[in-house]
Amino acid sequence: MKNNISEQQKEILKLTAKGLINEAIAYELNVSENTIKYHKKRIFKILNVSSMAEALSFAYENSII
Structure with a gap:
């Protein structure tokens, strides 16, 4: 599943986690x-x-970001 996340999408998740709108x-x-x-x-x-809260939680738990 995490292989389907593009690098740009990972970056969006990281920036969202930092609080950026x-x-x-x-x-x-x-x-x-x-x-x-x-x-x-x-x-x-x-x-x-x-x-997005669920997405970030999932991403952290599954080492996507």
Whole structure:
């Protein structure tokens, strides 16, 4: 499962864990805010979670980030 998470998606998870909002993450990664929203939806689907808190918890527990 964790192999399906792209490097950019891992970076989004890391930046979210640091407390950055979508706009700041987009600025940091030099992409649009819509791109961040898209990746977050994909992360939820890949990890089979329904919130960012669940996604971060899963990512930490499974050494994804």
